[in-house]
Amino acid sequence: MTQYLIRRFLLALLTIFGVTIVIFVAMRVLPGDPLAMIYGEGQGIYVLSEEEVAAARASLGLDKPLYQQYLSWMVDVAKGDLGHSFWVDTPISDTILRRGPITAQIALISITLAWLIGIPAGIISAMWRETWLDYILRFFVTLFMAIPSFWLGLAMVLFTVLFLNWRPSITITQFWDDPRENFLMVIGPSVAMGTGIGAMIARMTRTTVLETLREDYVRTARAKGLKEWSLLMRHVLKNALLPVITLSGLSFAALLGGAVAVEKAFGFPGLGSALAQGAVERDWMMVQNLTLLFAVIFVFINLFIDILYAWVDPRIRYS
Amino acid sequence: MSTPAATIDQTSDPKAPIQSLNFGQGLWSAVSSFAKTSPMGAISALFLLLLALVTLFADQIAPYHPFEADFGALRQAPSAQHWLGTDNLGRDVLSRLIHGGRISLAVAVVSTLLSKIVGLAWGVLTGYVGSTFDLVSQRIVDILLAFPGIILAMLLLSALGGGFTTVVVAITLLSIAGTVRVIRSVVLSVKSMAYVESAQAIGATSLRVMVQHITPQCIAPILVLTSASLGGAIFAEAALSFLGLGIPQPTPSWGNMLGGILANQFRPQWWLVIFPGLTITLTILAFNLVGDALRDHLDPRLKGRIN
Numbered sequence: 213m214t215q216y217l218i219r220r221f222l223l224a225l226l227t228i229f230g231v232t233i234v235i236f237v238a239m240r241v242l243p244g245d246p247l248a249m250i251y252g253e254g255q256g257i258y259v260l261s262e263e264e265v266a267a268a269r270a271s272l273g274l275d276k277p278l279y280q281q282y283l284s285w286m287v288d289v290a291k292g293d294l295g296h297s298f299w300v301d302t303p304i305s306d307t308i309l310r311r312g313p314i315t316a317q318i319a320l321i322s323i324t325l326a327w328l329i330g331i332p333a334g335i336i337s338a339m340w341r342e343t344w345l346d347y348i349l350r351f352f353v354t355l356f357m358a359i360p361s362f363w364l365g366l367a368m369v370l371f372t373v374l375f376l377n378w379r380p381s382i383t384i385t386q387f388w389d390d391p392r393e394n395f396l397m398v399i400g401p402s403v404a405m406g407t408g409i410g411a412m413i414a415r416m417t418r419t420t421v422l423e424t425l426r427e428d429y430v431r432t433a434r435a436k437g438l439k440e441w442s443l444l445m446r447h448v449l450k451n452a453l454l455p456v457i458t459l460s461g462l463s464f465a466a467l468l469g470g471a472v473a474v475e476k477a478f479g480f481p482g483l484g485s486a487l488a489q490g491a492v493e494r495d496w497m498m499v500q501n502l503t504l505l506f507a508v509i510f511v512f513i514n515l516f517i518d519i520l521y522a523w524v525d526p527r528i529r530y531s
Numbered sequence: 532m533s534t535p536a537a538t539i540d541q542t543s544d545p546k547a548p549i550q551s552l553n554f555g556q557g558l559w560s561a562v563s564s565f566a567k568t569s570p571m572g573a574i575s576a577l578f579l580l581l582l583a584l585v586t587l588f589a590d591q592i593a594p595y596h597p598f599e600a601d602f603g604a605l606r607q608a609p610s611a612q613h614w615l616g617t618d619n620l621g622r623d624v625l626s627r628l629i630h631g632g633r634i635s636l637a638v639a640v641v642s643t644l645l646s647k648i649v650g651l652a653w654g655v656l657t658g659y660v661g662s663t664f665d666l667v668s669q670r671i672v673d674i675l676l677a678f679p680g681i682i683l684a685m686l687l688l689s690a691l692g693g694g695f696t697t698v699v700v701a702i703t704l705l706s707i708a709g710t711v712r713v714i715r716s717v718v719l720s721v722k723s724m725a726y727v728e729s730a731q732a733i734g735a736t737s738l739r740v741m742v743q744h745i746t747p748q749c750i751a752p753i754l755v756l757t758s759a760s761l762g763g764a765i766f767a768e769a770a771l772s773f774l775g776l777g778i779p780q781p782t783p784s785w786g787n788m789l790g791g792i793l794a795n796q797f798r799p800q801w802w803l804v805i806f807p808g809l810t811i812t813l814t815i816l817a818f819n820l821v822g823d824a825l826r827d828h829l830d831p832r833l834k835g836r837i838n
Contacts, residue, residue: 223673230674238686358816360766362773363808366789370804469680473770487682491689492775499689503682510679 216522224515231507236282239496240274289504295497297490304501307486313386314394315475315482318401319467325406326413326463331456333410334417339444341422349414356411361470365404365477372400380478401474401482408470409463416459417452424452454525461517468506565828572824575817582814586632593626597783606800616802618788624802628810631783635811638695638778639764642702647757650707651749654714659722659741668711675708681767688776698777702767706760713756714749721748751829758822762815769811785811 269275273284288295294304337349372378380400385393424430425448433447471484479485483502490498566573585592594614601621609616615624657668675683684701691697721727722745730740765785771777772786780787788807792799 226670227673227677230670231677234674234678234683235686238690354816354819355812358762358819359812360769360808360815362770363789363804363811366792366804367808370799370801373799374801465679467679469678469682472680472682472685473773476774487685488774488776491685494689499686503678503686506679506682507677511677 213522217519220515220518224511227511228508231511232282232286232504235500235503235507236285239500240278240281285500289501294501297498298495299493304498307498308483308502308505310384311481311483311486314384314398314480315471315484317387317394317398318405318475318480318482319464319471321398321402322404322406322409323460323463323467325402326409329406329410330413331417331453333414335421335444335449337414337418338421338425339440341418350418353411353414353418356407357415359408360473361405361408361466362473362477364407365401365474368400368404369478380480384481397480401471401478401480404474404477405467405470409466412463412466413456413459416456420452420455421448424448427451454521457517457521457524461514464510464513468510565824568828569824572821572828575820575824578817579814579821582632582817583636586629586636589629589633593623593629595623595626597622597627597630598781599623599626606803608800609802615806616800618800618803624788624806627783627788628785628807631785631788631807632810634695634778634782635765635768635785636814638698638702638768638784639761642699642764643706643757643760645699645703646706646710646760647753649703650710650756651714651746651753653707654711655718655741655745655749657711658715658718659737659745665715672708672711675704676712681705681770684767684771685774685776688771693772693775693777693779695778698768698771701771702764705767706763710753710756710760713752717749717752718745721745754829755822755826758818758825762818762822765811765815765818 266275273281276284292305294308296303297307333349333353337346337353340346369380372380380397385397387394430443430447433443438446471482472488473484474480475482475484476488483505487499487502487506489495490502599622601617604613604617604621606619607613607617607621613623613625615628617623618627653668657665678686684698684705687701687704688697691700727740727744730744735743768777768784769786769789772784773789775787775790778784778787785807789804792803
């Protein structure tokens with residue numbers, strides 16, 4: 213197990229190294245200089261002379277060779293210096309500290325919602341397969357897998373604005389300041405994301421429970437006269453829910469990636485909308501470091517899930 | 532995912548024939564047998580065909596020009612003149628949906644074709660050749676999959692700017708890695724089968740084995756993945772354009788029609804939110820249903836692997 217742990221950890225570090233290279237190439241090597249928005253031909257906000265452009269590039273360190281630029285970025289990140297936003301002079305680490313908690317909150321609430329809805333729905337669907345109950349559940353699962361989470365968010369905001377005359381707040385209220393206000397703020401995005409992920413989990417659960425129900429040992433248990441309910445609880449669920457753990461990796465991808473558009477739909481001032489705004493405004497440091505943050509979190513969540521899976525199921529460790 | 536096919540196939544009867552893609556038996560009978568076994572899939576396919584035709588003949592069908600602003604009719608609710616209402620510049624929503632569909636569907640089709648062709652070739656090669664090439668490929672796939680959701684596409688579009696070509700490239704990159712993974716696992720399970728080994732034994736070259744003996748086994752999974760990817764690409768385009776990173780205005784796309792409505796208006800117009808969103812949802816739903824039907828029809832063994 214130790215060997216497995218070490219190997220997985222090193223692979224994760226290698227992946228993160230690759231991620232930094234991809235980000236660096238996208239932001240610095242591809243055309244679309246961070247300064248292009250300011251001095252860009254005809255479309256820029258200001259017109260700068262050649263010398264002024266060169267001076268601006270030098271002040272940002274963009275005149276140095278690429279490998280030096282990469283190294284200084286990495287050194288800064290290692291030191292915990294995530295740089296400043298290009299447009300407003302706030303340190304990016306401040307943005308992360310202020311906006312991170314509420315984004316983490318919606319991630320946590322929506323994944324909890326998704327599991328609370330998805331797993332029972334999947335089990336019910338499998339136990340009462342091919343009945344009207346199963347058909348209704350599957351209809352909703354198929355539907356919610358197709359609805360884009362950000363559009364569900366837009367529709368929810370539309371509903372509250374038109375019928376309840378209430379608009380989600382655009383200022384940050386942390387949980388420790390005012391729990392009620394904070395709840396009103398995070399519940400919308402959490403529901404918009406949780407339903408789609410819950411549908412994904414329900415579908416997966418149904419498949420795995422059905423597969424487990426066909427196993428020989430389940431048939432044996434049933435032949436011994438075990439009631440369906442205790443069969444499910446004692447024999448089926450333990451094995452059926454294992455693959456669902458792996459799926460939680462996928463659901464975190466949907467969560468972290470989906471958060472960007474969902475936050476934007478609600479006007480929610482989280483990390484996702486900071487990244488979206490940064491990308492539109494070509495706020496290069498913001499995009500570089502927030503993308504890195506999202507990827508690092510995602511890689512480590514997946515590492516954790518892999519280890520959990522190997523710990524529960526020894527067959528994985530030796531493959 | 533390197534489990535041999537025999538152990539994956541625990542649930543279905545091993546003797547049951549697997550439907551192959553036999554176009555020789557006549558396209559019509561293939562289509563009618565598909566429609567019989569999965570009516571939902573057939574209905575969805577019909578819907579998509581209709582959608583494709585409508586957007587293809589957008590110029591003839593759309594009642595107005597998609598850019599035509601009518602400042603006398605700003606933000607009008609659905610009426611006899613404008614079936615789905617007008618937007619904040621007085622442009623006809625229905626016409627913009629039809630023209631936008633052309634862009635959104637084109638982005639989805641082109642990016643999916645690209646990612647499936649590259650993913651198939653890469654997956655077969657890396658699965659069959661193995662060794663260092665496979666090791667490096669696997670790491671590249673890991674890196675591409677380390678960016679959750681649409682974030683990799685956002686990164687690229689932030690640098691390159693929006694537009695048809697860049698959106699296609701960005702969305703292609705999103706789905707290549709997943710395709711390589713699935714195809715590689717299929718190749719690994721097929722590689723050690725007796726018929727492949729006998730082909731190698733009688734002296735077939737690696738290229739010949741890959742093209743003649745391995746690739747045909749990947750066609751069914753590729754078709755299933757294609758359908759799922761098309762839905763995924765519609766979603767990705769919608770989300771990216773909604774964020775303002777995808778197809779720029781005034782060209783309509785299903786995604787950018789949703790952008791900025793709620794943020795900019797005190798009392799938003801419901802038709803500007805509901806109709807584009809419903810169109811996107813129905814299209815993704817149809818692609819998903821066709822994908823499910825194809826999977827059940829072509830190869831029931833894929834059930835656990837492509838979800």
